[in-house]
Amino acid sequence: MPHLSFGWHTALEIALVLITLSLVLMLPRTRWARFASLALRESALMVTLYGLWGVVGAYTLTDRAAAISRGQSIWKWERRLHVPGEDWLQSYLLPHPHLTQVANAYYIYGHFNVLIAMLAWVWLRHRDAYPRLRLTIIVFTLMATAVQVVPVAPPRLLPGHLVVDTPTLFGQSVYDAGGLGAISQLAAMPSIHVGWSVLFAVTFIRLGRTWRRYLSVLHPLTMATVVVVTGNHYWADGAVSVVLLLLTFALLAGWDALRHRVRRGAGTAHRPDERTPVAVA
Template sequence: MPNLMWTWQEAAAVTGVLAALWGILRLRDAGHRVQPFLREASLIIGLYGLWQLAGDLAGSGTYAAVGRGKWIWDVERTLHLPSEHTVQAWILPHPLLVETANLYYASMHFTALIVFLVWLFVRHPDAYSHWRTTMALLTAACLAIQFLPVAPPRMVLGIGLADTAMQYGQSVYGTVGGFDPDQLSAMPSVHVGWAVLIALCAYRVSTSRWRYLGTAHAAMTIFVVVATGNHFWADGIVAVALLGATLGAQAATRSRIRRRVTGRKDLTKPDVEKSGLVDVM
């Protein structure tokens, strides 16, 4: 199955072209309607390129990555989390379901994000900058962790989880001595983090019944990444926790800024009490 996702080199090239076009239009004071799109597209694709680069850099330390994957499996069993085996068992007897799950994993991750960002940019421009920043911060937090290589469950020997994409010839990854470096950035799951962000944003900014497509996409993504053996439950849990921390940090920052602005305004007001004007008013 062909890999539908760009490499970090391809993403960097596209980012450079879009950024250059934006710079030219800005210098010439032209294309005012196109400029915001070019700026945002270059930013988003640049972030995607960084995510892919993190996957490549995480390729060092292959055996340590597998050991960390096994450790996550053991911790999940200690915490009595549901077994990933149960989810795989639901689809393995049904080839069509397996192939559908593999295809969804391979194609919908970045596609859904692009559709979401375009929809948000066009239909809800007032909310766009906040949620785009949230996505950027979440991605950066995930990347920071992903520089520590962690293998997905399908690559961890001895736990019995199948590599469904490999079994059906739908793997988007090449092989390098049995491993592709891009696969060793499983913790946390950017798939789950982005999908839950899309669901949360769509629910909060829209009143349309179509907003529940975001919720359906998040649920489907969580199911698919586990059923295909690409992520542990813990990968998704950490991603969602990072999303919560990102939103909390943004809220705290906005509150602090408001307090500072309010404080400055109060300092510029005349002291009406000391001037004796309170009684008059």
């Protein structure tokens, strides 16, 4: 199935090309050249992040036996907590082949494409909010990638056919024969799909101006359902992703508070003490 997916080598090569073009466009010193240069630079940063994410899949996620064991542990803990099984949700979808294919497509195209559209919208319409959004994506994705260093097999790969591999069933899998696509399929925990989709809703609700901004919550709700119903993630994967996103918000808020205190302290240190008498010659 056609989709945007390339290895980390290609991602870093693309990033290098984008950076080079960005530097070249700085020479004309025109308004449009500067705009294009900045856009290419930001694109290079996101593609580089994508490439680093791919490195995790290429060099760390190879222990399939351990990944399956961890997946089985997650499955058992969810059942102990009386969380409805991922197979239970699938049972409502599988009798409808066309709907299942739509879910598979949403998993593929509702991920990077929506993130890119959000970044473009904020860049063009709310430039002052773009740096914080960019930093949020970087911090969250790096934290999630650090967790993904520990391989976890998705439900569809568990022994016993507990969950149907719907992407493979309908020829819509993003993974090749070696189990590699944008990243190894053994990187189920956490679900970056869910994390990015929640960030999408938070961004549009915060920056939007009409009631339509609240419709953005449909995206994370749909994505959280899709990642499970397609057998790509456990419920726990989405929950951990949301926790990491909240932790990202907290870390950045704490960093802002610390910077404010440092600046305020520096300002106080340089302000003359009005109570100190001034000698008059």
